Amino acid sequence: xxxxxxxxxxxxxxxxxxxxxxxxxxxxxxxxxxxxxxxxxxxxxxxxxxxxxxxxxxxxxxxxxxxxxxxxxxxxxxxxxxxxxxxxxxxxxxxxxxxxxxxxxxxxxxxxxxxx
Amino acid sequence: xxxxxxxxxxxxxxxxxxxxxxxxxxxxxxxxxxxxxxxxxxxxxxxxxxxxxxxxxxxxxxxxxxxxxxxxxxxxxxxxxxxxxxxxxxxxxxxxxxxxxxxxxxxxxxxxxxxx
Numbered sequence: 001x002x003x004x005x006x007x008x009x010x011x012x013x014x015x016x017x018x019x020x021x022x023x024x025x026x027x028x029x030x031x032x033x034x035x036x037x038x039x040x041x042x043x044x045x046x047x048x049x050x051x052x053x054x055x056x057x058x059x060x061x062x063x064x065x066x067x068x069x070x071x072x073x074x075x076x077x078x079x080x081x082x083x084x085x086x087x088x089x090x091x092x093x094x095x096x097x098x099x100x101x102x103x104x105x106x107x108x109x110x111x112x113x114x115x116x
Numbered sequence: 117x118x119x120x121x122x123x124x125x126x127x128x129x130x131x132x133x134x135x136x137x138x139x140x141x142x143x144x145x146x147x148x149x150x151x152x153x154x155x156x157x158x159x160x161x162x163x164x165x166x167x168x169x170x171x172x173x174x175x176x177x178x179x180x181x182x183x184x185x186x187x188x189x190x191x192x193x194x195x196x197x198x199x200x201x202x203x204x205x206x207x208x209x210x211x212x213x214x215x216x217x218x219x220x221x222x223x224x225x226x227x228x229x230x231x232x
Contacts (some may be wrong), residue, residue: 033219043154043207045223091159095221100213101148101167104221106159 002027004094006107013082014115020067021077021110031097034068034075035104040088048090051075052056053097079112087114118144121214122224129200130232137195137227139210144222145190148210152181154207154226165192190215200231 003026013019025034036048051059051068058066063080079086092107129135139149140221144193148167152160162194166172174180182204184196185225202230210224 042225043209044225045160045209045211050219089157091144101165103165104160104211105149105162105163109157110156 001031002029002032002094002096002105004092004105004107006092006110008038008061008110009100009108009111011078012115013052013086014026015082015084018078018080019082019112021079021090021092021112023075023107025075025092025101027073027096029095029098030095033065033097034063035093035095036038036066036075037093037106038086038088039091039109040085045091049077050099062067084113084116087112117215118212118220118222120210120222120224122227124227125225126228126230128200128230128232130143130215131201134196135197135200135229137197137208137210137229139189139195139212139224141194141212141214145215146193146213147190148213149187149193149216150213151185151193152197152209152211152222153215154209156206156207160209163195179188198231199228202231205229205231 005024014023024026032053034051038046049061067076092110093104121140123138151163163178164172164174172185187193209226
């Protein structure tokens with residue numbers, strides 16, 4: 001079975017600084033997707049970034065980028081120029097590409113606080 | 117982006133009663149919907165996967181007779197918590213995957229259930 005591990009329960013960063021959230025996963029599959037989701041206090045899940053395992057190039061979305069190391073099964077999220085609105089719980093998630101019906105498997109999450 | 121709604125957003129009920137939570141995809145057809153449960157400051161735990169017109173697939177440890185899931189149409193799935201008890205109090209989140217693009221998965225805003 002696939003597992004997702006986030007080893008940092010809490011992280012903090014100052015406004016305008018950069019922070020990296022860690023995520024490792026375990027799978028025997030070669031084709032899959034990885035995601036970072038943000039859950040603010042409203043608890044609405046928001047997709048931050050997605051990475052297809054077959055792509056070597058790291059995904060980037062504005063201030064958010066990932067460092068995808070397939071051999072090491074590592075998928076970290078870097079947030080640049082942190083803003084107060086980035087404060088939230090961040091979840092790393094895995095999804096098999098085996099079929100359209102496979103569910104997202106989430107890590108335990110990292111609570112990010114941003115100070116001014 | 118696509119919108120998933122949940123109703124009600126909050127519900128308080130007495131122990132022993134049943135509660136129904138609706139999940140609707142408002143502007144797309146969802147072949148697959150997922151139900152998650154989330155305790156405070158914890159991750160999302162997959163409860164079940166439902167495909168339109170067929171029986172839901174429940175995760176290990178989730179009582180299918182207690183958590184009844186119906187996915188009667190491509191835009192509606194319901195979760196009924198039967199004979200609710202205080203330990204069923206939690207935040208329930210549904211998620212829907214588009215029929216046209218199964219790489220996209222959209223989350224509802226969640227339902228907070230409190231059982232007295």
